[in-house]
Structure formats: structure tokens, C-alpha cells
Amino acid sequence: METLAKLLYIEDDKRIADATQKGLTKEGFEVETAFDGFVGARLATTYAYDLIILDINLPLMNGFEVCKAIRQHGLDTPILMLTALGEIDDRVRGLDHGADDYLVKPFNFREFVARIHALLRRSQIGYDQQAEVLREADLEINLLTKTVTRSGQAIEVTAREYEMLEYMLRNKGRVLSKMDFVEHVWDLNFDTNTNIIEVYINYLRKKIDQDFEPKLIHTKRGLGYVLKAR
Template identity: 80%
Template sequence: METSTKLLFVEDDKRISDATTNGLQKHGFVVEPAYDGFVGARLATTYNYDLIILDINLPLMNGFEVCKAIRQHGVATPILMLTALGEIDDRVKGLDFGADDYLVKPFDFRELLARIHALLRRTNATHEQASEILREANLEMNLVNKTVRRNNQLIDLTAREYELLEFLLRNKGRVLSKMDIIEHVWELNFDTNTNVIEVFINYLRKKIDRNFEPKLIHTKTGLGYYLKAD
């Protein structure tokens, strides 16, 4: 990992912050720590980072508020949210506010590294197909400037939503199972009993289909999802 890869780590527990920051620095990352939500939000919306690690329980502004503020400011930097053990509602809520992935505390440092690398791989994907535009009906994805339009109306997507839509578009008409999506979009093994895939499909439907025709994202009961202008 190149030392130019810069992370913002928003965590109020200084012991956790220092230990994790030291570990990440040993792996070549440049880490900017923030110890409360207000400072974290200000840094995230002022400076450029490759990835943001964001705890939920923060003073001044909690992680949900920080995440919402970052997205409302138009910052699309991938956000890895740290959630409490067993708090499924926190994970879904964090994704709803624009987080791209979550990690349960206390976490194993190796898993943190794996999730960081996975998010960065997607963000720093090569531009071999940079001139390509993916289309289906009146939906258009421009891979040069990473924009999505429906009926020429700009659609605002998070980094994870974008990656999921791209995967659906590249495989339009093909039914994609939950495991297909996990392997190609999340790139990590995680608890398949969670409803993360369903949550993100629902996000895309609200943004891509709810106010437009024809409907593009469909469910094949018991098999998976597909994108096609039926």
C-alpha cells in the first residue's frame, strides 16, 4: 500500500485510536485521527481522503449524523462504519445514511485491513474501460466521471450503490444470486444471514426505479435479482 493512501479515523476512544492508527501506519497508510464527530465531519468535508473509518458513538455528533453530513456535502469517499456487537439496527441505519460497509467492534485488526483493502480496490479500479457508458432503457452510467442518470436526471449514489448498479448493468438480464453479489461487489466473506444485499437493492430501487418508467430492477423469487427493462 502506497503511503499516499490517506485515511480519516474518527474514534473518541484514544486507546483504540492510537493502537489502530499505529497498526495502519505500519502498513503504509497515512492516518488522520479525529476524536469527536464535529471535527470528523469538518475534516471529511474539507480535505480529501481515500477512505473514512467512522465510529457511531462519538461526542458532539454521533456517527450517523457525521455520515449524513458527509453525504449531504457531496463527498463520495467510501465510509467504513464501526458498529456495536449485535446491533443490527445500527448497521442498517449506518448504510441508510450512506456508509459503504460496516465492521463490528471489537474487531480483529486483520479484518479491518481486509475491509479497507476491499473498499480501496473498488475505489481505485483501473480505467481500462473509462470511455465506456453502460445503458439500459433510459438509465445511463458514465464510467468516466462516475455519474448515473435516469431519463437524463442525475441520480446521487453512494460508492457501494454505484458498484452494485454497475454489476447489475454489466450483467443485465442475468439473474444474480446473493452470493454472486457478495463475491463481486463486497469481495469479502460475511454473514449471509444478514439482509445487507436486500437493503442495498431497496436503496437502488428507491433511487433508480421509484419515480421512473420502465421498472428496471427485478426480483426472481428464491433465486436473486436482475436488471432489465421488462
């Protein structure tokens, strides 16, 4: 079978790693495995991979530290966190450190493969980069430097906050549902009762709306959120 993509799989349980690697190989992927966080981080920042599958509970460096190291190295390789830690705080922490998706063990292998394909499609297609700056009122984000300003004042945002804000600006004036964010920013299929989207909307409001006028992020009760100047 033709190789679809080269994956790095960082997992300290050799039995799980071997079984998963075998399954992914049958799906056509080329898989390299690392059994601790230090080796995983070194491989991820030395060689080119199409996607990284990352456990959290790892020896030497945990998954959060590995993820952070990869992003600090300037790499935008998609990262899928695969772990037994399923609490919402763990998910938020993983996403804040730069992960693109989060799958909790035990998982369905077909869903696992579908998540990989979704992340690969997203990384290959990317966002439309025709415009270098997106703006609404006095809010601007520069797509080249990945910076955010309002009224000329620099605003520090996390990688996940930046992605949400970019998505909202690309769809300004349009009401975006919770599932719109899930599908277009995270590619996550988590329980609809989770409040992770609300948490990040509140983070953005504090940063870009709290000390400025006019307010730009508005709630449409029962529908979602819209970014526009009133």
C-alpha cells in the same frame, strides 16, 4: 516501510484509537486521528484522505451525521464504519448515509486491514467509465450526473440504490447472486442469513418497476436476481 495510503480515523475512545493507529502505522499507513465527530467532519472535508475509518457513537456529531456531511460535501472518499452497533438497521442506516463498508467491534485486525485494502483497491480501480449512459428498455442511468430515469421520468434513489442499479445494468441479463452484490457493491463479509440485499432489491422494485412496464428486476429463485426486459 513505505506509506500505502493516508487514513483519517475518527474514534472518541483514545485508548482504542491509539492502539489501532499504532497497528495501522506498522502496516505502512499514515494515520490521522480525530476524537469527536465535529473535528472529524472538518478534517474530512478540508484535507485529502485515501480512506476514512468512522465510529458511530461520537460526541458533538455522531458517525451517521459525519458520513452524511462528507457525502453532501461531494466527496467520494471510501468510508469504513467501525462500531459496536451491529444490528441490521444500523448497518442499513450507515450504508444509506454513504458508508462503503461496515465492521462490528470487536473485530479481527487482519480482517480490518483486509477491508481497508479492498476499499482502497476499489476506489483506485473504479468502474469502467467508457459509456456515459447505461440503459435497458426505457430505464437509463447517466454515469456523469448520477441520475436515473424511466420513460423520461426522473427517479430519486439513494447512493446505495444507485450503486446496486449501476452494477445490475452493467451486468444486465446475467443472474447476480447475493454474494455478487456483497463483493462488488459493498465489499462486506456479513452473515449470509442477513436480508440486506433483499431489502434493497425491494426498494429498487418499488421505484423503477412498480409503476412501469415491462418489469425489469426478476428473481431467479435460489440463484439471485437479473435485470432484463422480457
